[in-house]
Amino acid sequence: xxxxxxxxxxxxxxxxxxxxxxxxxxxxxxxxxxxxxxxxxxxxxxxxxxxxxxxxxxxxxxxxxxxxxxxxxxxxxxxxxxxxxxxxxxxxxxxxxxxxxxxxxxxxxxxxxxxxxxxxxxxxxxxxxxxxxxxxxxxxxxxxxxxxxxxxxxxxxxxxxxxxxxxxxxxxxxxxxxxxxxxxxxxxxxxxxxxxxxxxxxxxxxxxxxxxxxxxxxxxxxxxxxxxxxxxxxxxxxxxxxxxxxxxxxxxxxxxxxxxxxxxxxxxxxxxxxxxxxxxxxxxxxxxxxxxxxxxxxxxxxxxxxxxxxxxxxxxxxxxxxxxxxxxxxxxxxxxxxxxxxxxxxxxxxxxxxxxxxxxxxxxxxxxxxxxxxxxxxxxxxx
Numbered sequence: 001x002x003x004x005x006x007x008x009x010x011x012x013x014x015x016x017x018x019x020x021x022x023x024x025x026x027x028x029x030x031x032x033x034x035x036x037x038x039x040x041x042x043x044x045x046x047x048x049x050x051x052x053x054x055x056x057x058x059x060x061x062x063x064x065x066x067x068x069x070x071x072x073x074x075x076x077x078x079x080x081x082x083x084x085x086x087x088x089x090x091x092x093x094x095x096x097x098x099x100x101x102x103x104x105x106x107x108x109x110x111x112x113x114x115x116x117x118x119x120x121x122x123x124x125x126x127x128x129x130x131x132x133x134x135x136x137x138x139x140x141x142x143x144x145x146x147x148x149x150x151x152x153x154x155x156x157x158x159x160x161x162x163x164x165x166x167x168x169x170x171x172x173x174x175x176x177x178x179x180x181x182x183x184x185x186x187x188x189x190x191x192x193x194x195x196x197x198x199x200x201x202x203x204x205x206x207x208x209x210x211x212x213x214x215x216x217x218x219x220x221x222x223x224x225x226x227x228x229x230x231x232x233x234x235x236x237x238x239x240x241x242x243x244x245x246x247x248x249x250x251x252x253x254x255x256x257x258x259x260x261x262x263x264x265x266x267x268x269x270x271x272x273x274x275x276x277x278x279x280x281x282x283x284x285x286x287x288x289x290x291x292x293x294x295x296x297x298x299x300x301x302x303x304x305x306x307x308x309x310x311x312x313x314x315x316x317x318x319x320x321x322x323x324x325x326x327x328x329x330x331x332x333x334x335x336x337x338x339x340x341x342x343x344x345x346x347x348x349x350x351x352x353x354x355x356x357x358x359x360x361x362x363x364x365x366x367x368x369x370x371x372x373x374x375x376x377x378x379x380x381x382x383x
């Protein structure tokens with residue numbers, strides 16, 4: 001990583017003394033070793049379970065709010081399920097102890113993701129992976145969790161970056177601005193520097209995507225606060241910094257900008273220069289909007305030239321109706337550009353015969369309809 005270019009090499013094997021100390025430590029009787037989880041559970045933990053759990057079924061995704069939430073049916077096993085493995089676009093993104101998982105990782109507006117779930121039992125045996133589901137996020141997508149503080153402090157942290165500061169952070173159920181609760185910041189000691197005192201939440205940005213922030217705030221006296229979005233690493237650069245004037249009447253503010261790169265950033269409300277006061281914040285939203293969203297429906301698939309050549313009907317499914325069209329031109333010749341039979345001349349030899357049938361059959365039955373979770377897309381763009 002460029003920002004770590006002047007750091008030393010922290011790999012254990014880079015220094016023989018450190019490497020030997022590590023090997024000696026690992027030889028201690030404090031540690032048990034095995035080549036894989038199944039061996040460890042069988043030989044070390046004495047779990048006599050060699051029967052894999054059942055296939056995960058009923059996988060669904062909820063994208064109505066952030067994060068993407070997956071749920072599925074509880075899987076059966078002869079002993080017990082230890083955990084579920086969650087895979088997104090072929091990469092393991094996490095594990096769940098029950099039949100639900102919230103994916104707040106590298107998911108972005110307008111992008112397509114394939115999820116599948118695998119059950120792992122108490123013996124370390126992996127079951128049959130679930131059928132994959134395709135999730136196409138809308139072109140504009142919420143990026144924050146617990147926007148109205150109705151889940152208490154979940155997702156939000158306070159930052160104290162100097163001595164001589166004092167602030168109580170409460171969840172207020174009586175002076176709420178939206179939903180059930182509001183964040184209440186009671187500032188009793190400050191340095192006068194805005195960034196020394198913060199209420200913040202991390203999220204991930206995508207280069208050239210736009211981000212619109214809205215929030216409602218009020219104070220017990222007229223003061224100022226800074227809405228700030230900045231990198232969580234050196235050089236701590238920001239791409240949003242907006243000072244807003246708070247009054248004793250609730251106001252809703254909106255600021256927006258385009259992300260300069262893919263990064264882990266933090267939205268922070270800087271109150272270190274607000275003075276001795278109480279501030280309430282609520283209904284915070286970050287709307288991420290894609291600059292090039294994946295197609296949202298079959299019409300967009302065709303308009304962007306992402307259709308399957310074997311889909312003659314234009315419904316983003318290759319099936320029997322397409323075969324009927326192919327058969328209707330059987331043994332036709334002169335299938336040059338512009339001819340009626342041109343679209344079904346899959347091998348481009350100006351005639352329709354067994355070669356075209358073989359080419360068509362190789363992609364049957366397939367589909368790339370963004371509205372059909374049973375389809376496999378051909379436009380996927382990994383973040």
